[in-house]
Every structure is written in structure tokens, then in C-alpha cells.
């Protein structure tokens with residue numbers, strides 16, 4: 048589908064309609080016929096990257112694919128009226144989960160391109176350069192690593208990850224080469240820290256707060272601190288009819304006690320936006336007439352601060368040890384992943400709040416992101432800021448994900464206003 052470049056200044060509604068047409072065009076690029084599935088370094092990813100690259104060019108950006116498969120569209124210096132070497136990065140991702148929604152990630156890339164279109168159509172000069180980025184690996188579905196493409200851009204990619212493989216045994220290195228990327232050039236693709244003014248991302252909220260407040264947009268203060276753990280409990284199998292209750296070492300009952308404590312501990316941490324989830328449980332041998340001998344379950348813990356999250360994990364672990372002794376089972380707690388809190392830069396949140404406040408006509412609400420985003424890599428490069436867009440019922444990672452045309456238009460206007468505000472700040476030498 049060809050999206051004709053916008054001519055002149057559009058109304059917010061017209062901008063939203065353009066965003067909808069672009070969302071629709073990307074949504075049919077999928078590995079599955081009846082669902083949206085677009086994983087990193089697949090033919091679908093390439094197809095979507097080419098479409099996005101075409102849109103960038105039409106909006107007046109010069110687009111290229113970097114060595115990690117990220118599409119980078121740079122505004123030519125002459126078009127911005129820049130007087131510094133600094134560049135403002137705007138981005139999000141075009142990969143999806145399996146059977147995904149259409150807005151997660153994709154909307155942020157589209158909003159970035161449409162903001163550039165409007166900046167140019169309105170003749171707004173900027174004292175810095177502008178680049179729009181379409182990352183390819185935010186969801187981390189194909190490979191057991193995540194944020195590959197933004198980690199490369201931020202210069203924090205760990206080359207050991209090149210050896211990880213997907214389900215078919217294809218390594219990340221092999222997939223990159225087949226895609227046309229270059230595993231040997233990843234390091235050279237990092238932005239130079241002093242040249243980066245900051246990184247901005249527009250993303251759907253993926254939660255219900257903005258909808259409940261009746262506000263289209265919000266300002267993100269931070270991306271939550273997060274860790275994932277695997278808890279394993281070994282008890283003893285036995286006959287469900289013959290082993291007396293007091294002689295059992297039931298691994299599942301021990302797990303149940305720990306799980307309820309996980310909930311109780313998380314409920315106590317509301318002040319630090321603490322949330323904890325057990326989302327996967329395996330019971331072995333898994334028969335209705337056998338006392339469970341072996342239970343494994345996942346634990347995901349997130350909070351507004353690293354301290355609050357670590358304290359919760361510690362408390363859960365201590366409780367698990369107590370259960371271990373009391374029930375004579377063996378409990379092991381393993382940490383699989385740990386990501387520190389990514390705090391948005393006050394300078395950018397201030398500019399976003401001004402931009403959002405101006406377009407939505409009331410002060411912008413601040414909220415924390417419980418979900419992970421490319422900003423977790425980009426914060427290591429420099430300042431980062433995020434705008435959240437209301438989505439229906441907070442539903443995400445689901446085909447029912449939905450954002451209204453008007454909200455998409457308002458999101459573009461808010462990004463334009465934020466960029467203008469940053470321009471004013473930069474000129475004032477702040």
C-alpha cells in the first residue's frame with residue numbers, strides 16, 4: 048500500500064487518519080494469515096522495514112538499514128536549520144509478539160514519521176538534527192534475548208548474544224547475515240554519546256490508567272525495575288490414597304503457600320508500584336492420583352525502584368526458605384533476568400508535559416511504565432523520554448488492541464509540540 052506524502056498542514060483528525068492508514072498497511076505484513084506475527088530478522092520484518100523506509104523517504108528523511116536491521120531515517124541538516132551536531136532520536140519497534148495487536152511499537156514509528164511530516168509542512172526550523180528509528184527486536188520473541196537493535200544503537204550490545212539460537216537452531220549471527228545485517232559492524236553502529244540530544248518514544252500505554260482518567264496522553268516518568276526468576280520445589284511423590292497427610296512432602300502445596308505470599312508481599316508495596324506475577328507453573332508427575340514431587344514456576348517482579356524490587360525478591364526468597372524447612376521440601380530460587388529502573392530525564396519529561404498539556408488542554412498525567420521498552424537500552428546512551436497513548440481497556444499483546452484515530456492525531460501533535468519545546472530549550476542554551 049502506498050501512503051501518499053502529506054501536502055501541507057493537516058488537521059489533527061487528518062493526521063490521525065493517516066496514522067490509521069499506515070497502521071493498517073503494516074498490520075497485514077505477518078507470518079500468519081489470520082493473525083499478526085512479525086518476528087525479528089524474518090521476511091516479514093524485512094517487508095515492514097522496507098515499507099517504513101519508503102515512508103521515511105517520502106517524509107523527506109534519508110533512510111538506511113543499519114547492521115542490526117534497524118531502519119534509521121535522518122532529516123537532512125539543511126531541512127532542520129540546525130546549528131549544532133546534536134541529534135534528537137525518535138523511535139519505537141516494528142517487531143511484534145505472536146498474534147499481536149497492531150499498535151504496539153508500530154504506532155511509535157508512524158507517529159515519529161508523521162511528526163517529521165508536520166514539522167516540515169509547517170516550516171518549523173530546529174536547532175538540532177532529527178532521526179526516526181524503527182527497531183526490529185523489542186519483544187524478544189524469536190531469540191532468548193531482547194532489545195538487540197536498540198542495544199546496538201546505544202552501544203551496549205553484548206556480542207556474546209550473537210551465539211544464541213532460535214527454536215530452529217538458527218543463531219542470531221546467522222539470522223543477521225541472512226537478513227542483510229552485519230554482525231561484525233554492530234559496534235560501529237553505536238551513536239556517539241555527546242552528539243545525542245535525547246531519545247523520545249511514543250507508545251501505547253498497555254494499561255488502563257489513561258482510559259480511566261479520560262485522557263488521551265500521559266508522560267512516562269520511568270520504566271519499572273524488573274526481574275524474572277525460576278522457582279523449583281522438590282518434594283516426594285506418593286500415592287494419593289495411601290500416604291497420610293502428615294507424612295507428605297507435597298511440592299505443589301509448598302508452591303501454593305509461596306505463591307500466596309508473593310501476592311501478599313506485592314500488595315504491601317503499592318507505594319513503590321510493586322507488582323509480582325506467577326504466570327507459568329509446571330507440576331510433575333502431573334497426575335490426579337499422585338502427590339506432586341516436583342514443581343517449577345515463574346516469578347516476575349517489577350517496581351518503581353530497584354531497592355523496592357530487590358527487597359520484595361529477598362522477602363519472597365526468605366519465605367520460600369522457611370517453607371522449605373517446615374514442609375521438608377527443597378526450594379531453589381534462580382534469577383533469570385534483571386533490569387534496573389530506567390528513569391526518564393527531567394528535561395525531557397518537562398518538555399513532554401508542556402507538549403502534551405498544550406494539545407490535550409489539561410495538565411499531563413505522569414505514569415510509570417510497567418512494561419519494558421527500547422528506552423531501557425537508550426537510557427544508557429543519554430536522556431530518554433516517553434509519551435503514552437491511551438488504548439482501549441488497556442488491552443495489549445492481543446489482536447483486540449485498539450487506539451482511536453483522534454488519539455493518534457493528538458499523539459502526533461504532542462510529539463511535534465514536544466520537539467518544538469526542545470528546540471526552544473536548546474536555543475536558550477539549556
Ligand SMILES: [Zn+2]
Nearest residue numbers: 151152185250
Ligand atoms: Zn512495544
